[in-house]
Each structure stands twice: as structure tokens, then as C-alpha cells.
Amino acid sequence: MDLALSSDQIAILDAIDSLAKPYAAAPTHEAGFAMVSDALDRELAEGGFLDVAFDPDLGAVSAALIIERLARLPYAIEAAASALVRPLLGDDVSRPLCLVMEGKHARPIRFLKAGATVIVTGHETVSSFTVSQDQARAEDTLFGYPMGTLLIDPATVAMPCPDVSPEAVLVRWRVGLAAEAAGLLAAALGSTATYVTDRQQFGRPLATFQAIRHRLAEAQVRTNGVYWLAMKAAGTLDPGDAALAALHAQESARATVYDFHQFLGAMGMTLEHPLHLWTYRLKALIGALGGRGAQGLAAADAIWG
Amino acid sequence: MNFEWTPEEAAFRQRLQDFLAVTLPDDWERFSQHGPASPALTKYAETFCGKLAEEGLLTPHWPKAIGGQGLDPWHQAILAEEMWIAGEPRGGQYMNVNWVGPTLIKYGSADQQARYLPPISEGKALWCQGFSEPGSGSDLASLRTRAVLDGDNYRVSGQKIWTSYAGLADTCFLVCRTSDDRKKGISILLVPMDTPGITVRQIPSLIGEGDIHEVFFDDCVVPVSARLGDEGQAWEIIGYSLTNERLGIPRYALARAALDRAVSLLQAQAEFASEAVKLEAAHAAALCEAARMASYAIIDCRSRGEAIGAESSSARFATVMAERKVAEFVVEYLPEALADAHPYLKMHHQRGIVAGIAAGAAEIQLNIIATDVLKLPREPR
Numbered sequence: 001m002d003l004a005l006s007s008d009q010i011a012i013l014d015a016i017d018s019l020a021k022p023y024a025a026a027p028t029h030e031a032g033f034a035m036v037s038d039a040l041d042r043e044l045a046e047g048g049f050l051d052v053a054f055d056p057d058l059g060a061v062s063a064a065l066i067i068e069r070l071a072r073l074p075y076a077i078e079a080a081a082s083a084l085v086r087p088l089l090g091d092d093v094s095r096p097l098c099l100v101m102e103g104k105h106a107r108p109i110r111f112l113k114a115g116a117t118v119i120v121t122g123h124e125t126v127s128s129f130t131v132s133q134d135q136a137r138a139e140d141t142l143f144g145y146p147m148g149t150l151l152i153d154p155a156t157v158a159m160p161c162p163d164v165s166p167e168a169v170l171v172r173w174r175v176g177l178a179a180e181a182a183g184l185l186a187a188a189l190g191s192t193a194t195y196v197t198d199r200q201q202f203g204r205p206l207a208t209f210q211a212i213r214h215r216l217a218e219a220q221v222r223t224n225g226v227y228w229l230a231m232k233a234a235g236t237l238d239p240g241d242a243a244l245a246a247l248h249a250q251e252s253a254r255a256t257v258y259d260f261h262q263f264l265g266a267m268g269m270t271l272e273h274p275l276h277l278w279t280y281r282l283k284a285l286i287g288a289l290g291g292r293g294a295q296g297l298a299a300a301d302a303i304w305g
Numbered sequence: 306m307n308f309e310w311t312p313e314e315a316a317f318r319q320r321l322q323d324f325l326a327v328t329l330p331d332d333w334e335r336f337s338q339h340g341p342a343s344p345a346l347t348k349y350a351e352t353f354c355g356k357l358a359e360e361g362l363l364t365p366h367w368p369k370a371i372g373g374q375g376l377d378p379w380h381q382a383i384l385a386e387e388m389w390i391a392g393e394p395r396g397g398q399y400m401n402v403n404w405v406g407p408t409l410i411k412y413g414s415a416d417q418q419a420r421y422l423p424p425i426s427e428g429k430a431l432w433c434q435g436f437s438e439p440g441s442g443s444d445l446a447s448l449r450t451r452a453v454l455d456g457d458n459y460r461v462s463g464q465k466i467w468t469s470y471a472g473l474a475d476t477c478f479l480v481c482r483t484s485d486d487r488k489k490g491i492s493i494l495l496v497p498m499d500t501p502g503i504t505v506r507q508i509p510s511l512i513g514e515g516d517i518h519e520v521f522f523d524d525c526v527v528p529v530s531a532r533l534g535d536e537g538q539a540w541e542i543i544g545y546s547l548t549n550e551r552l553g554i555p556r557y558a559l560a561r562a563a564l565d566r567a568v569s570l571l572q573a574q575a576e577f578a579s580e581a582v583k584l585e586a587a588h589a590a591a592l593c594e595a596a597r598m599a600s601y602a603i604i605d606c607r608s609r610g611e612a613i614g615a616e617s618s619s620a621r622f623a624t625v626m627a628e629r630k631v632a633e634f635v636v637e638y639l640p641e642a643l644a645d646a647h648p649y650l651k652m653h654h655q656r657g658i659v660a661g662i663a664a665g666a667a668e669i670q671l672n673i674i675a676t677d678v679l680k681l682p683r684e685p686r
């Protein structure tokens with residue numbers, strides 16, 4: 001057991017931090033529900049950051065670290081599927097990647113737009129297709145991601161990916177979800193902690209009231225747990241580990257999101273404050289992959305048979 | 306990051322499991338319900354720890370110079386996990402080897418080390434920890450048990466409470482007041498429990514026979530040579546002791562083992578089919594594994610010689626969450642475990658309730674996280 005980052009991983013995260021610096025401080029004034037940046041996305045892709053898991057020496061843990069770090073930015077970046085699931089399919093697959101459960105394609109899909117690759121995961125098979133202009137409609141949602149709806153049934157256009165196992169896709173999907181949630185939780189927690197430290201009421205910072213301190217401390221415990229379960233699952237790629245990580249991520253998002261907004265009072269209801277850019281992404285992740293119930297059952301089956 | 310155990314670490318764990326399999330008596334699971342501090346288990350622990358010592362498994366994490374093997378914190382963690390999962394057959398002696406010994410190694414005089422270390426590493430000693438008082442629990446620095454200098458002796462008067470193992474311990478690691486300064490006025494005395502003037506009264510408890518006690522000190526004469534470190538150095542020494550015991554007992558490991566046991570019993574009764582039950586079990590497993598990984602992150606820092614700080618409070622609170630969830634799962638879906646049907650689960654249930662209280666209440670851990678991890682301004686006092 002050795003939980004230290006390798007020198008390569010430290011270098012990659014440093015590089016991401018300097019690349020992302022202009023975007024971390026991006027103006028968030030009335031940002032809308034989701035913020036995207038094509039320039040940031042291009043820089044990440046060109047820098048090869050989303051390709052690390054193709055390199056067996058760096059592997060899925062490095063990808064998970066990158067996903068976690070990028071999720072802390074106010075911008076929504078399609079990193080999880082690209083960095084973790086794309087290595088199963090090949091590096092010629094066009095981004096963004098949109099992961100869909102078979103039979104659930106009617107719901108809004110994160111990052112869906114023309115040119116995206118849709119990966120449909122069923123019980124037995126995985127299939128994919130590239131979305132054309134007339135197959136997708138952009139959706140105006142409350143979630144912190146750009147989203148779209150498919151106007152066709154994927155079964156009519158998707159081509160099978162015979163070498164890709166649905167189980168492997170699900171494992172990496174869950175790991176990516178957990179790693180992304182860890183970053184979102186960390187950023188939302190940090191943003192809330194800063195606010196309650198600065199905001200004074202009754203002659204003292206809100207952060208000195210124990211009711212707030214303890215709930216934020218519990219959020220820290222959860223955030224830390226989600227981070228480590230995500231990293232471990234990336235390290236083992238074990239179905240049970242992945243399902244536990246995703247379950248803990250969704251449960252922790254559910255348990256904290258309303259507290260974060262609560263502690264900002266009315267400021268937390270505005271689009272001026274960036275908190276929603278993280279929490280409304282977390283809300284989207286809570287419902288991914290069938291929600292907590294599906295992760296829980298998958299975990300129970302993987303662990304206890 | 307590498308989440309695999311090294312072959313050497315895996316072999317060490319296997320060696321411990323093999324040792325436990327051949328050493329523990331057949332009726333051990335029923336027997337271990339007595340609790341780590343019970344007279345029965347304390348007596349058994351003497352034999353067990355003696356055998357552990359013979360195998361070099363009692364103090365393998367101690368420095369080589371004093372009879373250990375200098376094994377790293379991962380080995381210490383593996384040892385602690387295997388013992389606690391097995392119901393802690395070392396009884397109260399786990400405390401000796403985890404922090405009493407290491408603290409004496411760092412702060413003890415040559416005489417104190419010569420007197421106290423050999424019995425610990427041979428598995429023959431039993432210490433108790435005299436910190437809490439009726440008026441001083443979470444606010445330990447308010448303690449009032451007094452040690453007044455009188456020539457070459459201290460005269461000690463006061464009362465300790467919740468003292469584990471006190472009924473059978475041979476020595477007390479006593480924290481007492483030598484001056485009025487809140488933290489700098491506290492000193493440590495190593496007090497033989499047969500010192501005249503000490504009275505011990507057992508407190509019946511939910512967690513097993515013989516666990517907690519009141520200890521009264523009535524004008525006890527304790528030589529100055531029994532003081533550990535300098536007068537007023539207790540707060541620093543306790544801080545050092547805590548770095549050896551920051552994570553406390555690896556409760557997440559027993560919680561997970563109990564959960565696995567409960568699930569296999571439910572499966573045998575064809576009662577692990579309902580989705581509701583499976584979901585609750587999965588939530589409990591997630592909390593156990595989150596606590597385990599949070600703890601491993603701390604152990605990893607220690608193994609690289611880095612200072613560990615407030616993050617250990619986060620791991621401890623994660624452990625409290627795991628303990629509660631597993632206990633609730635068993636109460637709800639396998640209630641017969643709280644009767645006599647499944648001694649292992651009963652043992653876990655008895656001990657698990659302590660997680661959020663002993664060695665620092667859960668709310669104190671949250672306070673530490675808020676101030677030292679999240680860097681929030683402190684509460685007004």
C-alpha cells in the first residue's frame with residue numbers, strides 16, 4: 001500500500017493547475033446554470049491530459065486525479081468519460097463522450113451535441129455512434145452541465161463495440177462519476193467555507209456558529225471519503241469498489257448540496273455567486289447510472305453475490 | 306498510488322491470521338463477549354500476549370534497540386486490524402504496546418524504562434489511563450486531581466472516572482495538576498495501582514463487564530521519581546502519545562467484518578434477497594470502506610515520516626459513521642444478534658457504541674476538522 005502521488009502524477013496536476021489558472025478565476029457574474037469553455041477543453045485535449053489512461057504506466061488513477069482536479073473549476077468539462085471510458089474504445093473516438101444506459105436515452109444527456117460520441121451500455125453489449133446535427137436538441141436544464149436530448153432511438157443507428165464489455169464501461173463510468181463528484185464536493189465545500197468565514201452576523205463570522213461548523217465538517221469527512229473511494233476504485237477497477245465509490249458519491253452529494261446553499265442564505269439563491277456551478281452538477285450526478293439504488297444493488301451483488 | 310498490499314505486508318497479515326487460528330480457543334467468539342477489560346479476558350490476554358511476544362508479534366513496531374523489529378506503521382495497522390477483528394485477544398494490553406510503551410521510550414527516565422518496558426514487551430503488564438474526571442471529560446485541561454510536592458514525594462488526591470482496565474491494572478498513567486496554570490500546570494505520574502489510598506470501583510456498563518471504573522486517590526504518596534518528564538510537561542507528552550494513537554482502534558475493520566458476517570447469516574436464511582436490505586448493507590459497506598481509506602491516508606503519511614494533523618479527526622468521524630450504520634443494519638435486519646444467537650455480532654454491537662465517545666467525542670472531532678482542516682474561525686469561548 002502506498003498512497004503517495006508519483007512524481008509523474010504531481011507533474012501532471014501541476015501542469016493542469018497552471019493551464020487552468022485563467023479559468024479558475026473566470027468571471028462568474030450571472031454565469032447561467034452551466035459554464036463551458038471551448039478554449040479550455042481544447043487546451044486540455046491538446047495537452048494530452050484526457051489521454052493519460054491510455055498509458056499503462058499512468059493508468060486509471062492518474063485519470064481519476066485529473067477528473068477530480070478539473071471538476072473543481074467553475075467550468076463543466078467532459079473529462080470523466082473521455083479520460084476513463086475512451087481507453088476501452090480507442091483514441092479515434094470523437095469527444096465529447098456521452099454515456100447512456102440502454103433504454104434510458106430519452107432523458108437529457110450531459111454534453112450531448114452534434115459531433116459527440118454516444119456510448120450505449122446494455123446488459124450484454126456496448127454500442128456507439130457519432131451524433132449528427134439532426135439527432136440532438138440542446139436542452140435548457142437546471143443542471144450545471146450543457147445537456148441535450150436525443151431525437152432518435154440509438155438502437156436504430158448505434159454500431160456494436162464487440163470488444164468492449166458492458167461491465168468494464170460501468171466500472172469506469174462509476175469511477176469517473178465518483179472522482180468528478182469528489183472534485184465538485186471539494187469546490188462547493190471550499191466556496192461555502194469561504195463565504196461563512198467572510199459573512200458576519202450577530203457581530204461574528206457565521207463560521208463560528210457550531211451548527212454550521214459541524215455540518216461543514218461532516219461534509220469534509222464525506223468529501224474525503226468520496227475522494228479516496230474513487231481513487232481506490234480507479235486503482236483496482238474492481239466492480240465492487242467502483243459501485244461503492246459511486247454510491248458514496250451520490251449519497252454524499254445528496255447529503256450536502258442543500259446544506260451548502262442553506263449556509264449562503266439568499267446569496268446562495270443567486271446566479272452571481274458561483275456555488276451552483278458545482279452543486280447543480282452534483283445534482284446531475286445524483287441521478288446518473290440509475291441513482292443510489294442502482295449503485296447500492298450493484299455494490300451488494302458485486303461484494304456478496 | 307498503489308492500493309495493493311506488498312507481498313511482504315500480505316504475508317504478515319496471513320501470519321497473524323494463522324497465529325490467531327491456532328492460538329485462540331475453540332469457544333473464543335462466545336468468550337470474547339466478556340469485553341477486552343473483563344477479568345476473564347484480561348487473564349486470557351496474559352497467556353495470549355505471552356505467545357505473541359514469543360513470536361515477535363507483540364511489539365514488532367517498536368524500535369529494534371528495545372526489543373522491537375522497527376516495522377513501519379502499515380504493519381502496526383495490519384496488526385491492530387487483525388487483533389481488533391478477532392475481538393482483541395490482547396485485552397487491555399493493546400494500549401501498552403500502542404502508546405504507553407512508545408511514550409515511555411521517548412520521555413521515560415532510564416529507571417522508568419528499565420522497570421516498565423520489559424513487562425510490556427513480554428506481555429505481562431496492564432496499564433490504565435487516568436485522564437477523565439467527573440468534571441473534566443472533553444475539557445480535559447480543566448482536570449483537578451492534585452499532586453502536591455512534599456519533600457521527595459507527591460501527595461495525590463482526587464478522582465478519575467471512566468478509567469478502563471483500572472480494576473486489574475498494575476500501573477496508572479495518571480494525569481494530574483501540579484499548579485494552577487490550565488495546561489502548563491499538568492504533570493504525569495506513573496502510579497502503581499497498589500499504592501495505599503487508591504480505591505477502584507467498577508461502573509456497570511453497556512459495553513461489557515469490567516470495562517470502566519471510578520478511581521479515587523486519597524492522599525496517595527507517590528515518589529517524585531515516578532513523574533514522567535518534567536513538571537508541567539503533560540500536555541506535550543499527551544500530544545506525543547496521541548500521535549501514536551491518533552487513529553485509535555481500527556473500528557472500521559471490525560465493523561466491516563461484522564457486516565460481512567451479518568450478510569452471510571441473512572443469505573443463509575434466504576433473507577438477503579430484498580432490495581431494501583441489500584441497499585442498506587451497501588451503504589454500510591461504503592461507510593466502512595470510506596473510513597478505512599481515510600485511515601489509510603493517515604497511515605500513509607506516518608509511514609513517510611510526515612506529521613499527521615487534524616485529518617486524523619476526519620478519519621475518526623468517518624469511523625463513527627461506519628460503526629453506527631453497521632450497528633443499525635444489524636438491529637434492523639438481524640435483531641437476534643443482540644440476543645445470544647451470534648456472539649460475534651453481539652460483541653461488535655457492545656463495543657461499537659463507544660466509537661463516538663471514548664478517546665474524544667465525535668463533536669470534538671468535528672470541531673477540530675472545522676478549525677484545522679477547513680480553517681474556519683474558532684467558536685467564541
Ligand SMILES: Cc1cc2nc3c(=O)[nH]c(=O)nc-3n(C[C@H](O)[C@H](O)[C@H](O)COP(=O)(O)OP(=O)(O)OC[C@H]3O[C@@H](n4cnc5c(N)ncnc54)[C@H](O)[C@@H]3O)c2cc1C
Binds near residue numbers: 437466469669
Ligand atoms: C468505554 C469508554 C472507555 C473510556 N476509557 C477511558 C480511560 O481509560 N481513561 C480515561 O481517562 N477516560 C476514558 N474514557 C472517557 C472518555 O475519554 C470521555 O468519555 C470523553 O473524553 C468524553 O468526555 P465525557 O464523557 O465527560 O463527555 P462530556 O465532555 O461531558 O460531553 C458529553 C457530550 O457532549 C458533547 N460535547 C462535549 N463537548 C462538546 C463541544 N465542545 N461541542 C459540542 N458538543 C460537545 C458530545 O456529544 C459529548 O459526547 C472512556 C470512555 C468510554 C465511553
